Each structure stands twice: as structure tokens, then as C-alpha cells.
Amino acid sequence: MPRADLVVLNGPEIETLDPHVLTGQADGRVSGALFEGLTRFDPVSGRGVPGLAERWDVSPNGRRYTFHLRTNAAFSTGEPIRAEDFVWSWRHAVDPSTAADYSGFFFYVKGGKELVTGTSTNLASLGIRALNPLMVEVELVNPTPFFVDLCAMRIMAVMPRWTVERFGDQWVRAEPLPCSGAFELVAWLPNNRVRVRKSPRYWDAANVRPQVVDFLSSDSPSTALNLYLTGEVDVLIEKGLIPIELNDVLLKRPDFHTFSYLGTYFMRFNVTRKPFDDVRVRRAMSLVLDKWRIVDRITKLGERPTSAVTPPGTGGYSPPPGLGHNLCVATNAAERAVAFTANLAEAKRLLAEAGYPEGRGFPTFTYMFNAGGGGGSRTHEKIAVEFQAMLQEHLGIQMELRPVEWKTYLSEMSRLNYDVIRGSWVGDYQDPTTFLDCFLGDSGNNRTGWKNARYDALRERAAGTSDPAARVALLQEAETLLCRDEVPILPVFTYTGLYAYDPNRVGGIHPNLTDEHPVSAMFLKR
Amino acid sequence: MRYFLRRLAFLVPLVWVIVTLAFFLVRVAPGGPFDRERKPASPAVERALAEKYHLDESMGSQYLRFLGLKWETGPDGHWHRAPGGLLVGDLGLSLKYRNHTVTDIIRQGLPVSLTLGILAFGFAMGFGIPIGFYTAVRRGSWGDWIGSLLALVVICVPGFVLGPVLILVFGLQLGWFPVGLWGAPLQAVLPMAALGLFFGGRVARLMREGMTQSLQSEYIRTARAKGASELRVLLRHAFPTAVMPVVSYSGPMLADLLTGSFVVENIFQIPGIGVFMVNSSLSRDYTMVVGLVLLYAILLLVLNLLVDLAYGLLDPRVRYE
Numbered sequence: 001m002p003r004a005d006l007v008v009l010n011g012p013e014i015e016t017l018d019p020h021v022l023t024g025q026a027d028g029r030v031s032g033a034l035f036e037g038l039t040r041f042d043p044v045s046g047r048g049v050p051g052l053a054e055r056w057d058v059s060p061n062g063r064r065y066t067f068h069l070r071t072n073a074a075f076s077t078g079e080p081i082r083a084e085d086f087v088w089s090w091r092h093a094v095d096p097s098t099a100a101d102y103s104g105f106f107f108y109v110k111g112g113k114e115l116v117t118g119t120s121t122n123l124a125s126l127g128i129r130a131l132n133p134l135m136v137e138v139e140l141v142n143p144t145p146f147f148v149d150l151c152a153m154r155i156m157a158v159m160p161r162w163t164v165e166r167f168g169d170q171w172v173r174a175e176p177l178p179c180s181g182a183f184e185l186v187a188w189l190p191n192n193r194v195r196v197r198k199s200p201r202y203w204d205a206a207n208v209r210p211q212v213v214d215f216l217s218s219d220s221p222s223t224a225l226n227l228y229l230t231g232e233v234d235v236l237i238e239k240g241l242i243p244i245e246l247n248d249v250l251l252k253r254p255d256f257h258t259f260s261y262l263g264t265y266f267m268r269f270n271v272t273r274k275p276f277d278d279v280r281v282r283r284a285m286s287l288v289l290d291k292w293r294i295v296d297r298i299t300k301l302g303e304r305p306t307s308a309v310t311p312p313g314t315g316g317y318s319p320p321p322g323l324g325h326n327l328c329v330a331t332n333a334a335e336r337a338v339a340f341t342a343n344l345a346e347a348k349r350l351l352a353e354a355g356y357p358e359g360r361g362f363p364t365f366t367y368m369f370n371a372g373g374g375g376g377s378r379t380h381e382k383i384a385v386e387f388q389a390m391l392q393e394h395l396g397i398q399m400e401l402r403p404v405e406w407k408t409y410l411s412e413m414s415r416l417n418y419d420v421i422r423g424s425w426v427g428d429y430q431d432p433t434t435f436l437d438c439f440l441g442d443s444g445n446n447r448t449g450w451k452n453a454r455y456d457a458l459r460e461r462a463a464g465t466s467d468p469a470a471r472v473a474l475l476q477e478a479e480t481l482l483c484r485d486e487v488p489i490l491p492v493f494t495y496t497g498l499y500a501y502d503p504n505r506v507g508g509i510h511p512n513l514t515d516e517h518p519v520s521a522m523f524l525k526r
Numbered sequence: 527m528r529y530f531l532r533r534l535a536f537l538v539p540l541v542w543v544i545v546t547l548a549f550f551l552v553r554v555a556p557g558g559p560f561d562r563e564r565k566p567a568s569p570a571v572e573r574a575l576a577e578k579y580h581l582d583e584s585m586g587s588q589y590l591r592f593l594g595l596k597w598e599t600g601p602d603g604h605w606h607r608a609p610g611g612l613l614v615g616d617l618g619l620s621l622k623y624r625n626h627t628v629t630d631i632i633r634q635g636l637p638v639s640l641t642l643g644i645l646a647f648g649f650a651m652g653f654g655i656p657i658g659f660y661t662a663v664r665r666g667s668w669g670d671w672i673g674s675l676l677a678l679v680v681i682c683v684p685g686f687v688l689g690p691v692l693i694l695v696f697g698l699q700l701g702w703f704p705v706g707l708w709g710a711p712l713q714a715v716l717p718m719a720a721l722g723l724f725f726g727g728r729v730a731r732l733m734r735e736g737m738t739q740s741l742q743s744e745y746i747r748t749a750r751a752k753g754a755s756e757l758r759v760l761l762r763h764a765f766p767t768a769v770m771p772v773v774s775y776s777g778p779m780l781a782d783l784l785t786g787s788f789v790v791e792n793i794f795q796i797p798g799i800g801v802f803m804v805n806s807s808l809s810r811d812y813t814m815v816v817g818l819v820l821l822y823a824i825l826l827l828v829l830n831l832l833v834d835l836a837y838g839l840l841d842p843r844v845r846y847e
Contacts, residue, residue: 001709013623014623015622015624016624016625017625018625021624023562023564096570096571096573097574097578098574099566099574099575100566100567100571101560101562101564101566101567101571101575102567103566103567103568103571104567105567106567107567116567116568116570116571117567117568117569117570118568118570169578170625172625173625188625189797190623190626190630190631190634190635190797191631191634191635191797191801191802192634192708192797216707216795218795219792219805220792220793220795222690222793223705223706223792223794223795226693226698226705226706227705227706227707227795229698229705230697230698230704230705232704232705232707405808406557406808406809407555407556407557407558407561407809407810408555408556408557410557410561410562410563411556411557411558411561412556414561414565424563443565444565444566444568445565
């Protein structure tokens with residue numbers, strides 16, 4: 001194969017290109033090039049902007065959206081894209097027999113939650129209908145300020161009904177594959193590459209610069225770096241693929257770029273186990289972690305220590321101060337020392353109050369983490385060792401480390417078979433609920449055993465309000481409860497990503513919080 | 527011939543036992559193929575996913591389905607055999623790469639791994655035999671010291687160190703060879719060396735040993751006494767016996783090369799099958815694990831059988847009963 005115009009190192013091997021069932025970010029990058037929805041991601045802001053719908057009207061109560069499709073919207077194989085195609089695609093996504101992991105995004109649409117959870121089987125009850133071939137009307141459960149962002153998600157994309165009906169789950173292997181996005185599929189070689197070609201029928205084809213794009217897969221940071229350094233790849237887009245050991249060197253180069261994104265590193269307490277059922281114990285342990293040591297000595301990409309689970313700037317929301325906030329916002333060494341000393345005093349007091357003065361009588365417990373995670377450089381292990389040392393030194397309590405492999409880690413976390421465990425969360429859209437919803441009592445992503453009626457009620461009230469300021473206040477109140485008062489989790493830092501491309505050669509890549517970098521916007525500067 | 531047939535007949539139950547063990551072992555490990563950092567949207571979705579890939583069935587039922595011996599009532603109400611199964615040569619869909627069948631992935635990756643393995647085999651022979659030959663003939667000289675040291679070094683340095691060193695020197699510093707990927711002949715050079723050098727070192731040592739022993743034998747003294755030229759003595763009389771240990775080592779070596787290329791494939795981003803061998807068990811890709819175990823079991827057993835046969839042909843003293 002001749003070299004593509006643009007070669008992107010995309011990260012792990014693609015599992016599937018089916019926008020309804022894919023889960024990984026690497027899969028999403030390729031699938032996003034092939035399939036589009038009512039909106040698409042803006043390369044600068046990472047938010048939803050007009051895609052196959054050229055505009056939309058919102059009802060005054062914020063619950064009804066009317067999308068106007070482009071008259072020239074068409075699949076790469078020539079079939080026009082019409083309102084009925086969206087209705088069919090969305091119904092297919094919420095149909096439990098599709099088994100779409102991400103169908104939770106349809107909870108915001110009327111009837112979506114009932115269908116996805118299986119309490120209703122009438123697909124026609126989903127709040128989407130075709131008013132005419134070019135108008136789609138969507139009814140929402142609540143006013144949802146980020147709904148237009150959601151419409152750019154892969155699972156909301158429009159799919160070729162006739163192909164899916166003919167080939168079933170294997171429809172993405174159809175040749176030719178009818179694509180609704182900027183590119184069409186040329187080749188999909190496992191463990192090798194996915195090659196896509198610009199679709200001449202795409203409505204915005206005039207502004208898509210690369211003709212042929214290759215997505216290479218690799219899960220080895222040093223291999224990825226070698227390929228980048230020798231010019232085999234133009235863009236190293238997967239942030240987990242840069243060897244952390246070389247951060248100091250690489251950060252000084254003009255072609256390595258850091259950016260903040262919606263990701264938080266934290267630890268989970270199993271509140272169903274003693275002594276972590278005692279909030280004083282959780283608070284004491286949270287206060288004793290010097291988060292600056294972790295970002296300065298281990299991760300070293302300029303991550304920001306945090307006391308909240310929501311990263312700052314998430315859809316114009318500022319997280320409220322959590323437990324140990326003063327340390328996180330300290331700007332110099334002297335301030336940090338003062339804040340940390342205060343945290344320690346408070347931690348010792350809390351631990352004594354809980355019945356373990358100086359750590360006496362505190363049971364030995366384990367900290368579980370996925371070994372080999374964090375880009376092969378054992379970041380999780382280094383963080384665990386720091387935490388272990390801090391607990392021992394300042395509180396006199398013994399924590400044993402238990403590294404496990406990835407699937408065991410996931411399984412033990414879901415079954416609440418741990419004491420304290422590493423956690424992280426990457427937000428899907430620019431709104432605090434993408435983080436806060438994890439800790440609702442009935443969320444499968446909670447995995448701490450923590451259930452709080454007041455927290456759930458605050459979230460419910462926020463969902464029902466159409467006043468943006470009131471909504472933010474309610475969500476902040478919920479987050480305060482989570483991160484300052486109850487602390488079933490211990491937030492450590494918000495992530496910083498790192499990607500590589502030569503700015504003199506490649507354009508169209510912009511840092512944004514959702515880490516969305518559509519290849520249709522990328523181009524080579526000649 | 528009878529011996530050969532008996533061995534062949536024994537292969538089938540052996541492969542069956544191996545595959546059955548793999549089938550159950552990988553399912554006993556904690557977690558499953560669809561466990562991810564975030565939970566599916568609802569328990570109903572989770573159930574539907576398990577149902578789709580028959581993971582909701584009992585182990586016994588899954589095993590029968592895997593073999594192709596599962597009978598069930600179809601939508602028409604009649605009993606019929608569930609489609610697919612090992613007996614009809616269908617290993618099923620990969621549970622991680624859900625749009626590819628296991629056979630599909632093997633078909634794309636195996637030729638690459640085989641090519642790499644055979645190239646590395648050639649490289650190991652081309653590297654090891656001349657060095658072993660030379661160091662034995664020039665025993666005790668500086669050349670012997672350097673050659674033997676080189677052979678020892680490449681045996682001691684593991685592939686995951688050797689590969690990056692080769693990349694650093696010949697790829698990044700000198701820029702002679704590409705640092706990865708597959709397709710162009712030049713791209714094969716570094717991985718071939720990284721994979722083959724260790725075996726080359728072992729071949730060199732075996733060759734040196736064999737040649738040294740051979741040169742001390744009586745028939746060499748006879749040949750020299752009869753006035754044969756030195757070159758003729760070395761090549762015609764000493765070499766054929768000296769190379770026998772290398773020949774018997776070449777079978778296991780080929781098997782190792784064909785199945786043990788995971789590290790090198792990973793370092794050079796080569797689209798072979800080795801990467802799947804390790805990753806499939808980590809990702810609990812049940813169907814893929816079983817498919818690859820089946821493939822490697824057959825490959826190893828057949829290669830071993832062929833080596834035994836070749837040995838009998840090369841050395842008339844070896845007789846199988």
C-alpha cells in the first residue's frame with residue numbers, strides 16, 4: 001500500500017467500527033470519521049456543531065428539539081439521508097438486542113430509559129419522530145443543556161438501515177460500506193491499520209483536506225514514539241502512548257503538546273467494609289495524601305491536584321472546594337507546607353476520634369490497582385507506593401498493595417471485593433453530570449457501595465430545573481456532599497494529555513476538554 | 527511408516543485435551559470479555575450482550591456449542607444443530623474484535639508470523655554456522671575469542687533488550703532500516719535479526735562443539751594422513767558429522783521461532799499473530815484464546831513429528847519401532 005496522506009497513530013487495536021456498540025476511544029476516532037449524526041464535534045471546542053442537521057430550533061421549555069437536515073446529506077454509496085434514517089438508527093441503538101453499552105446517552109430522550117432498562121419494549125415510544133423527510137423532532141425528559149453535544153456522539157450517528165438489516169451484527173464488514181461521515185472505509189486489517197478515503201458525497205467534502213488517512217494501532221509507547229520520530233506517522237494522537245519516562249525530555253520539544261481534558265484520577269473506598277464505613281476514617285485518609293508530590297514527582301505532565309471529581313471548566317461549571325482544597329490551590333511551596341500541616345493535624349484528630357489514635361488498632365487493609373497500567377511505566381504502582389508511605393508515616397496505618405491484572409481489577413471493583421482501589425473517570429461531554437452521575441445510588445459505575453438519598457435528590461432536582469444558574473448551584477451542592485463531606489472517593493488530580501505532531505507540517509488539531517480531534521479537520525501544510 | 531501413523535493418530539486426542547483445557551481455564555479466570563471500565567447502560571444491556579455471545583449459558587452448554595454438538599429448538603420449533611463449532615472448522619467470532627472471526631484473524635496474521643519466523647531461522651543458520659565453523663577451526667585464536675564471545679552475548683541478551691538496541695543503532699542513529707511496520711523487504715531486517723540472533727548464538731555454540739569433536743576423531747586423522755587437502759578435510763569429512771547437533775536443534779528452534787515472536791512483533795509493530803496470543807488471554811477473548819491454542823498445539827506437535835522423521839532419514843542409526 002502506498003503511504004496515506006496522513007498517518008495517525010491511533011492507540012490500541014480497533015475492536016469494532018459499529019458506532020452503536022463501540023466503547024473505546026480509538027474505535028471512536030475511526031468510527032467518527034466514517035459516521036456522523038445530527039451534529040458533529042467542532043475540532044476547536046470539542047462541542048457539538050451542525051453536522052447532518054444544518055440547524056435546529058429549541059422549544060421554550062428546552063424539552064423539544066426540531067432538527068433540520070441538510071438537503072445534500074447522503075451516504076457515501078449515494079443514498080440520501082432522511083429523517084426516517086435517524087428515527088430508525090436511534091431505535092436500533094436503544095433496542096436491548098443491539099446490546100449497546102453506551103445507550104445510556106438515550107436516557108435524556110423521552111422513553112429512552114424505559115427501553116434501555118427493559119421496562120418497555122415498544123421502540124415507537126422513543127421520543128424521536130420524522131415530521132417530514134428533512135425534519136427530525138426529538139422530545140427530551142428534561143431540559144438538557146448539553147443535548148447538542150450528545151448528538152455528536154458516535155451512538156447517535158445515522159446508520160445505513162438496509163445494510164444493517166441485511167448483515168446484522170456484521171454490517172460494518174459490508175463492502176462497500178455506506179458511510180454517513182466525511183470518509184469511507186478502504187481497508188480494515190486487524191492489528192495493522194484501518195485506511196479511509198475522503199467521501200466525495202459528504203456534505204462538507206470541500207473542506208475535508210486529506211484524501212487518504214491511515215489509522216495505525218500500537219499499544220507500545222516506545223514503538224509509537226519510534227514510528228513518530230522516523231516519520232512513519234504524522235500524528236501521535238493517543239495520549240496513553242507516550243513513554244512517561246521521557247516526559248522531561250519530550251515536553252521540551254516544540255512538537256509535543258500538552259492539553260487538559262475531562263479526566264480525573266481518584267481512589268475509591270469500599271464503604272460497605274469496616275473501617276471505611278466511617279466517614280472520619282475516609283476523611284483522615286484523604287487529608288494525608290500529598291497530591292503535589294504525585295503530580296510533581298510521578299506523573300510530571302503538569303496535572304492539577306484536585307479535591308473535586310469534576311475537572312474545572314466542564315461546561316462553564318466550577319467545582320466547589322472539596323476536602324483538603326487549600327492544599328490543591330496553594331501556589332507556592334510555603335503555602336503548600338502550611339496547608340499540608342493543617343491537613344495532617346485534622347487527619348490525626350479525625351482518626352483518633354474514629355477510635356484509632358496514632359493508628360492504634362487500625363486493621364491492615366489492601367489497596368488494589370491494575371498492574372502495568374498507566375502506559376507501561378507503572379504509574380499506578382508508584383502512586384500506590386507514595387500513598388502507602390504517607391499513611392504509614394503520618395497516620396501509622398498499614399496498607400498493603402495488591403496489583404492485579406486489568407480484568408481482575410474490573411471484576412473485583414464491580415463486586416465490591418476490595419478495601420481501597422484505584423479509580424479514574426473520563427467525561428463524555430462538557431457537563432458536570434458526566435462525572436456526578438457515576439455516584440448516584442443506582443449507577444453501575446458507582447462501585448463504592450455509597451448511596452446517598454440527598455445526593456440523588458439534588459441530582460434529580462437539577463435535572464428538572466430549566467434555570468442554568470439554579471442547576472449549577474444544585475450540582476455544586478451535590479458535589480460538595482460527595483467530595484467534601486462524605487468522601488467515598490479521594491480525588492487526586494485532573495489529567496493532562498500529551499500528543500505529538502509537528503505544527504509546521506500538520507494543522508487542524510486543537511486542544512479541547514473532550515479530547516475530540518476529528519481527522520476531517522486535519523491537514524498537511526505543504 | 528506405521529510409527530508415523532501411530533504418532534499421527536495420537537495427535538488428535540492430544541489436541542482435543544489441550545483445547546478442552548484451554549476452553550475451561552480461560553473461563554475460570556476472573557472477569558469476562560465484556561467487562562470494561564464503565565458499566566453498560568443497564569443490566570438489561572449487559573444481559574443482552576451475554577446472551578448474544580451465549581455467555582449466559584452453562585459451561586457445559588457453551589462447550590457443546592464450541593464443539594458444534596449443541597442441539598436446540600429453532601424459531602420453527604424443530605430441533606436442529608446450533609450453527610458453527612469446531613467440528614465444522616468454525617472457531618467463532620473473536621469476542622474482543624467482534625467484527626472478525628478467529629479464523630479471519632489467524633488467516634491474516636499467521637502468514638506474517640510464519641514469514642518472520644522462517645526469515646529468522648535462515649538468519650540464525652547464516653549467522654551461527656559460519657561463526658561456529660570458524661571458531662572451531664581457529665580454536666584458541668583471537669578470532670575464536672571474539673566469535674565465541676559474540677555468540678555468548680546474543681544468547682544472554684533477551685529480545686526485548688536486543689530489539690530496542692537494534693532500533694536505536696540501525697534505525698534511529700544510522701537510519702539504515704525502518705523501525706517498524708511490515709510490508710517492505712527492508713522492514714523485515716531488524717525484526718529478523720532481533721528474533722534470530724539468540725538462536726544464531728545457540729547454533730554457533732552447537733556448531734563449534736560439533737566441529738571441535740569431529741576434528742579430534744580418528745577418521746579426520748586418517749583423511750589427513752592420506753594427504754587430503756585441509757579444505758577438503760574440513761568441508762567434506764568434518765562438517766557433515768559436526769552439523770548433526772544443529773540439525774536436531776533446528777526442529778525445536780523452528781517451532782520456537784514460529785510461536786515465540788510475540789515480543790519482537792510488539793516492538794516492531796508487526797501485524798502477526800503473536801500479539802494476539804498474549805493479549806487475547808488478558809482481554810478474556812475466550813474464542814480467540816482457544817483458537818490460538820489449537821493452532822499452536824497443532825503447529826508444535828506436527829513440527830516435532832517432522833523433526834523426528836527427518837532425524838531418522840538423516841542418521842541411519844536411528845530406527846523407530
